Amino acid sequence: MTAPLRLGVAGLGTVGVGVVRIVRSQAALLSARTGRDIQIAAVSARDADKDRGVNLGSYDWESDPVALAKREDVDVFVELMGGTDGPAKDATEAAIDAGKDVVTANKAMLAIHGQALAERAEAAGRMIRFEAAVAGGIPVIKALTEGLAANEITRVMGVMNGTCNYILTRMENAGLPYDKVFQEASDLGYLEADPNLDVGGIDAGHKLALLSSIAFGTKPDFNGIELEGIHRITIDDIRQAADMGYRIKLLGVAQRTGRGLEQRMQPCLVPDTSPLGQLEGGTNMIVIEGNAVEQIVLRGPGAGEGPTASAVMGDVCDLARGFRLPTFGQPATTLMDAPSARAVLPAPYYLRMALLDKPGALAKIATILGNAGVSIDRMRQYGHSDSTAPVLFVTHKTTRAALDEALAEMEKTDVIASPPVALRIESV
Amino acid sequence: MTAPLRLGVAGLGTVGVGVVRIVRSQAALLSARTGRDIQIAAVSARDADKDRGVNLGSYDWESDPVALAKREDVDVFVELMGGTDGPAKDATEAAIDAGKDVVTANKAMLAIHGQALAERAEAAGRMIRFEAAVAGGIPVIKALTEGLAANEITRVMGVMNGTCNYILTRMENAGLPYDKVFQEASDLGYLEADPNLDVGGIDAGHKLALLSSIAFGTKPDFNGIELEGIHRITIDDIRQAADMGYRIKLLGVAQRTGRGLEQRMQPCLVPDTSPLGQLEGGTNMIVIEGNAVEQIVLRGPGAGEGPTASAVMGDVCDLARGFRLPTFGQPATTLMDAPSARAVLPAPYYLRMALLDKPGALAKIATILGNAGVSIDRMRQYGHSDSTAPVLFVTHKTTRAALDEALAEMEKTDVIASPPVALRIESV
Known part of the structure; x- marks a missing residue:
């Protein structure tokens, strides 16, 4: 058996704890499936004394994630801190420069800095994997980048923010106004610290930017997304839409047209009998259309400890198996600058x-x-x-x-x- | 750029022609994504003179698939002939022995001989990939083997035979008896040469045996499946079920219980509001439940030139990228002999x-x-x-x-x- 694969886990929130739990409880299964032991060498988080309900005693602690990223005994830097810039980006860069592969759940960092990070990683012969950054437990990055690699992708769309979908379906099912359900979601801890990341469509937009890049071989372009949140949707809108056989979803759509790359993340009406229309609560759904495969629909939990950690560990298993491929499915230096195009196809x-x-x-x-x-x-x-x-x-x-x-x-x-x-x- | 990856394609039916079409029309995309040119070195089929609507002029012809499998200029043997034994198996074995990797869409061969073939391939350091063998264009083998590799899989189920689902939904929608719709399906060319492979649940059973093996780390065990076809379902059954809020589906279910591996492929009633219940026509759906990921649902076309060729070429792209992993996700010699168990969990x-x-x-x-x-x-x-x-x-x-x-x-x-x-x- 090959030498163990040693992880440095930065960030011990919900997802980080989930990763620790999987590494501890599934050691035999992981090693049977990947041919290597997967171990945690060291971890890093803001508060070393907090009880996280999981045994961290055997791991070295680093107060500085950059120091963790550079450790000799770390092969893969697992970035689960979040944040567009700051420690997450610093530590990711340090890991690449120190010759580590990176697994991250950080959609914001990659949507904004993904091109530069991918170029940096590829120049150093390192990998960045980010299955957990899009649609939680659904292996959609893998499906697009690998399973459907022989397709010209024609359209990608989906519901990628569980909190927005929770709010919209809860408004409809309980007949409650937006403000009341927003408050509920906040009380339940469903909202990001800055709720506009969710209800403003920004988080979902980050995810769409990553899917577009992989699907169309273009540089991630978050700023090219036509972005609109759900805060102006009223219970009346939802009722009127339902009357006509529709549901309102915060829907991401990316497609290439003759004019460039069209990326939209907006509340839309979709038929209530369609798979997207029937999606309830925090579940995510991604629809991928390709010239050969026609249409594939992937559905699953978009967040949560288990599902997101499953995605992180899927990437770790790929690395343990020795799979190597560029961050966005093709070398970052070959990704195109696509002009962003507004929706040209007419619609009602x-x-x-x-x-x-x-x-x-x-x-x-x-x-x-x-x-x-x-x-x-x-x-x-x-x-x-x-x-x-x-x-x-x-x-x-x-x-x-x-x-x-x-x-x-x-x-x-x-x-x-x-x-x-x-x-x-x-x-x- | 690395040397081209050279394919030998045996079988030029619908899927084989689809593979040729993708290799010819997507050369730039395949090479951008995999870092290698993907070429067809030679092909083999029963009738060299038949017009298949695709240009085969530049490829060498082999009348004998075994000879094709052994050619010096073939890196990957693509087996698209079908059949449990005979030329498909002979050529697959010859390819392995000659040091080639194999990509196949042949569920029957793998369900019956998969264990022996996998052991043979792994002893020779070769790979057998078979995404196209299960659920057509849906990258479900990849999702299970790689994306969800960190999960203990608790249950896999799904609708895996598009022809049966076509027959059942057509009976319901048109109010027609089984015999009449069976004849329609036959006239439309939807049925295998031996229709019992479809309506007897055998084809779907082969697929379930492969999914079980990957999901549970057990040897493929087609004979352990409780198998029942759809030929006894009447239009009255469908109507009575509908009256009670159910649809009848040929449903495969595999799960591990304390008594062993439970595998069933039988017509079942499922709620008509569930994703499985709403599946119409030839579409396939696989539901995967894992301890971390909860539930993932994958939906897509289960057959057809484009979707199946997409799956074959996804495997080819993995090989071009240098991904190496055992046939059933862990070394074949480590797969367990699970006793087959009848359904123990009670149900209505x-x-x-x-x-x-x-x-x-x-x-x-x-x-x-x-x-x-x-x-x-x-x-x-x-x-x-x-x-x-x-x-x-x-x-x-x-x-x-x-x-x-x-x-x-x-x-x-x-x-x-x-x-x-x-x-x-x-x-x-």
Whole structure:
């Protein structure tokens, strides 16, 4: 048997503890499957005295993750601290420079600095693996990078933030308003320290940037994502959508078009009978479409100790088996700079707005839509108790550009009580 | 760049042609992703003159697949002929002995001879990869063997034969009897040359045997599978099940219990709201449950040129990248002989039978069930036009052993017109 593979684990939150638990409890299984013993050489976390419910006594402690990353007795640096910059990035760079492979769950760091880190790692002949960074326990990075490697990927989409999906499904199932469910999610500890990472779509956007890169051979481009959170979705939107046979999901979509790489992370309407539409609670789902494979759907827990640690340890097993491949599936220096493109394919849209209770208000809006070439499939004005009237349109297929033109015109009128909410109705 | 990886492709049916198409049309993508050119050195098929709609002119032809397998200029032998024994096995053995790696879509050969072939390959330091053998384009072998390698797998289940699922969903959607839909499927070319491979559950059983081996570290044991086909399912069964909120699926289930390895491939009732229940047509779905990852669901096309060739080429890409691992995820010599165990966990059952129109017939049957300790949740006797009365029971949870005892007693009576159909109601 080959020499043991020795891990340095930085960060002992939920995922780090999960990794320790697997290494301790599954030693025989890991060694049977990989042909090597997998050991933890040392760990690092902010508070050495905290009781984490797992025995850490046998491991060396490093207060500085950079020192951990450089240790002679560490083969693989397991980065589970999180954060775009700071210690996570410093320690990852130090690990690469010291000749270690890296396994990380850090989507933010890779979405922003992934290109530079991948180039650095590949120049040093080192690997960065990040299965746990996208969709928790679902082995989607592996499916895309390896299993579907012979496909030209045509579209990747999915629900990648369990907290948002929890909020949206809970609003619908309990008939509760956004603010109340947001508070619940906060009380349950489902939200990131900065909740905007979740409900603003940023966390899901980071994940989409990584999937796009692998799928299309492009540099990770988080800033190229059309990003919109769920905080403007009301219980009325959810009910109106349900009435029409749809559910609202924070949906990520990436595809290559003639104009470049289109990446969107936005609340969308999807048919309530589709697999995406039926996804409840914190579960994630990724849909991958390729020219040969047609469509593959992967579903599983998007977070949590066990599932995320399973993904981290899957990467560790790959390293123990000696699998070597570039971070984003092809050498980082060959990844393309794809211009970011707004959605060009037309789609129907759901439009909700509050009109001031003035004669001719509705006519004004309808005229603006018509002038922009946006034709109306359905319209509904519903009961109201104050001086504004909630109005709902479903358009026929239109381009986002035409719709944006209409929305800009609406803002200039004196009949809109608040900026309209426009949600794409996605065919999935 | 490393030297090209040279394939010898044996079998130019649907899948073989798909492989040729990918190698020819995706050369740049394959080489960008794997760091090597992937080429076809030679091919073999029964009829060299047939027009397969793809340009084969540049490849050497071998009439004998064994000769192809031994060629100096072949690195990877791609076995796409099918068949448990015969040329497929001979050529696979020849390839291993000649120092080639093997990629195959042949579930029958591996389910029966997989243990011997894996031992032979591993003794020679060669690999056998078979992603395409299970669930077509879904990278499920990879997910289980690699992505979830750090999990103790607790259960694997799924719908793995698209033809059976097509037949069952078509019966329900069109309200047609089994025989008629079977004929349709035959006319559409959906059935194997020996249709019993499909509708008898054998093909799906082969796949389950391979999944079990990987999931549980046991030798592939096709003969240990409790196997039952779909040919006794009537449109009445489907309607009665639908009435109660279920769909009938040919469902494979493998799990380890205290008594050994339980493997079943049988028509079962599953809730119509579950992902398995909602699976339509030829699509496959595999559900994997692991101690860390909880539950992962994978869905995709189970057959067809593109999807199956995608899986074959995924394996080829792994080989081009230099990934090495044992056939069943751990060395074949370490795989365990697990005793095969019948289902021990109790479940409710759906029981349908035709009773002869005699006084006391129903009482006799009910008494037999009661004596065996099988209690009845629901019973329904429905309209009939001949001298037999169709009767339906749904039992409370019972063991298969108790049920079999009752079924054996029923056979001894003079009130049963034909052997009862018993279908497990699976919680999924």
